[in-house]
Every structure is written in structure tokens, then in C-alpha cells.
Amino acid sequence: MYTIGQLSKKTGVTVRTLDYYDEIGLLKPAAATEGGHRLYGDQEVMRLEQILALKYLGFSLEKIQLILRESPPSWEAALTEQLLMVEEEKKRLDDLHRSLQGILYSIQIEKQVNWPLIFGVMHMFQQGEREAIKVLDRYMSREQQDKMLSVNMDQHKMDQWVALIYEIRENLHESPDSPIAQQLAARWMEGVYEMFGQDDEFLSSAWNAITEESDGVMFYPMTRDVVDFITEAIKVKEKKAGEANA
Template identity: 35%
Template sequence: MIHINKVGELTGVTVRTLRYYDKIGLLKPASKTDGGHRLYTNDEIKKLQQVQFLKKIGFQLYEIKNMLSSSEWDWSDSLKSQLSFVIKEQENLKKIELSLREMIHGIAIEGEENWLAIQKIMQLSTTDKEIQQYYRESVFKEREIKLWEKVPNMTSDSSDSLEWIALIGQLKRYIKDGPKASKVQNIIRRMEEKRLEEFESEDEFLDKLWEIRMSPEQSDKLGLYPIDQDVLEFMEQAYSFFIASTQQE
């Protein structure tokens, strides 16, 4: 016989939990000492290990009790049902993950205006995804749809998207310095480098995308993060100055 304290040491299950399992009839001890301490055999230890495993893969205690006490339990159906539940939970967690990324990246753009970023993400989340897809396909050619997949995404954790988000956030913070400021021009230069890396010779696609970006209504239809209009206009001014400067060199 194995004392309850020893069972706790061997299995990592607390004495309190073992007492609870006994109380609900999930795992009864083989016997008790004269002092009332629970004693277990190897059979109870094996059953406890089964309980731990089934609990680990997501079954509730009342389900485990029924599963282990019934010789006619349909294990196949139970496991398939649990798998279906886990898959749905993963899908829900993935949606939560993407929403959290959007909020974190929105705050990176908006700076100290945290609540503004959250409001924008809330606004963005209400747009129908099927409508976005339909609008995207009506605006872009089939070849351009593939290019769209390379556009920085607020839900992405790719280094490319993260750098674009950081650059836009920096640009917003330097508006007061004017479009010709060296800090602003350094940001624009890096943006241009990234444009050439990903979209060289794709001016038609980028012009179309920028035209949509400059329209809050069209940006919303496409599901783009709502960057403030003054930031977009500032970016356009800074870029125009950058191009003019490079042509003079």
C-alpha cells in the first residue's frame, strides 16, 4: 500500500486533489490507515495516470469519471468529439491572436494614442471579410492579387510587416519637423528601399494601391488599417521631396 503523501510525491498530484478525487468518486483509495490516511495500490496509481492523461487532452473530470467507469464507453466517438472541440478552440484562439497583433501594431503606429488605435481596430473588425475579398478582386487583376499578399499586414508578425509599421509610426511622430527634415527623409529612403525590394517594376499596382489608401472609404472596403489622412499626405509630400532630391544628384 502507498500512503497518500507518497502518491503525491510520485505523481505530482497534490494531496488536496487526491482527496477531491475521492470525494467525487473519481479515484477511491484502496483502504485507509487507522488514523484515516488514504492508501493506494498500483491499480489506483495506474488509474490516476489515466486521469492525468485524459485531463491533459482536455476532458472534464465528470467525463473522465464516466469514461473510466463504463466498460461500454465509446472511446472513438469521445476522442473525435474532443478533437473537433480542440480544433474549434484553436480557430478561436487564432482569431484572438490576430486581433491582439492588430492592436499591438496599431499602438505602434499611433504612439501614445493607445485608445485611438484600439478604436480603429474595432472599426476595422466590423468590416465584412467577404465584402473585402469581393472588392479586392474587383479592383485588382489576377496577377495583382498575388502582389497584394506581399502588402504589409497588421496581423502579421513577419519582420517585413513589423518594419513597415515601425516606419509609419516614426513618420507620424516626426510630422512637426516637416517633410524635408533629415529624420523624415531617412525614413522615406528606407521605405523606398523596401519598395524596391518587394515591388520593383510594379508601379501600376502601387499607384492603384496608393490611390485606394488615400481614400478612407476605399481603404475601409479593402480592410486597410485607417492611417490618419494628415499622415498619408505628409508621407506623400516627403516622398515627392525625396524623389526630387534624388533626381538632382
């Protein structure tokens, strides 16, 4: 049997905290001396170690109490529930991460903070239920959506895109058949093919979505002006290619 001080030393939990666990009924001593000093047995040591483990796994003290009260405890259910909670939280952080990343890119492109964009992003995620995906429903199949959303550009490729779009915005005044517009269009097309391959059906759905939605925040940084510019430049490019073939 251990006194509270010995248990404290053995486990690294302060006496005061053990006091507290006793108080809230999480870890009760097995016995007491005549004088009222608390005594903890091996079972209690085990229970304390379990408590610490569950705490590490992210359970609240209250939840731990609930779980340990059952006999036998439904470990599998509790752990599964916790796993789902962690997954939820991960999803939330992923959204946050994407938002921050997107805003940082927008600063690189526009060299200033685009507040309307931020408000747009906020609303998109705040009114829950993934507004984003609902919008895509109008333009493409579920598989195509997956393809679109699963594009995982690495840092380098993303930087390239950001640089390209920045350059396009700097050159919006150029005519669509100017060399610079043609060069930008070529780089654009190359990037698109690199990301999605030659899947023409998919590209056409995506292009539809982008041209229709580019007033919103959905396809930032492919804003209306950028999309229009590149559309015109590509038209010219394809016409030229047709003439060359003829």
C-alpha cells in the same frame, strides 16, 4: 494496492485533491478495506497519470471525465478538438498582440495616446468576422490580400517605418517639391519596394485602398494627411524624373 496517502506520495497529488477527484467521480478507488479506507490499484495509478497528462494538455476536469468515460476513448477526436481550441485562442492573442503593438507604435509617432484609434481598433475586432478583410475585398484580389497581410516586418524595419512616418508628420507644412519632402518620398518608395517588390499591379491596388481608407483605422499610421503629403511629393518626383529623361 495503494492507500490514498501512498498514491499521493507516488504522484505528487495531495490527498485532499484525490478526495476531490473521488468526490466528483473522476478517480474512484478500486476497492476499500472493511473500515472504509480507499485502495487504489495499478489501473487507477495509470488513470491518474492520464488525468494529469490531459490536464497539462489543457483539458478541463469535466472534459477529461467525459473522454475517459468512453471505451475506448476517442483520443484522436478529443485531441483534434483541443488543438482547434488552442488555435482559436492563439488567433485571439495574435489580434490582441497586433492591437497592442499598433497602439505602441502610434504613441511613438504621435507622442500621445490616440484614443479614437484605439476605439477604432476595438470595434474592428469586436464585431468579429474580420471586418478588416471585408474592406480589403473592395480593392484587391484574395492573393493580393494575402500578400498585404503576410508582410512580416521585423522589429528593425518596423522601427524605421515608424520613424519615417513620425518625420513626415513633423514636416507636413513643407512644400511637395522641397528637398526634405523629396527625400521623405524617396525613403517611402524605397521602403515600399523593399516590402512588396516591383509588383506594379499590387502596388496600385494597395495605393488605391490606402488613399480611400486612410480616414479610418485600417491603414494606420497612413493617415489622410500623411498619405496626401506623400502622394504630392511622389507626383513631383516622378515629373522631375520624366523631365530628366526627356
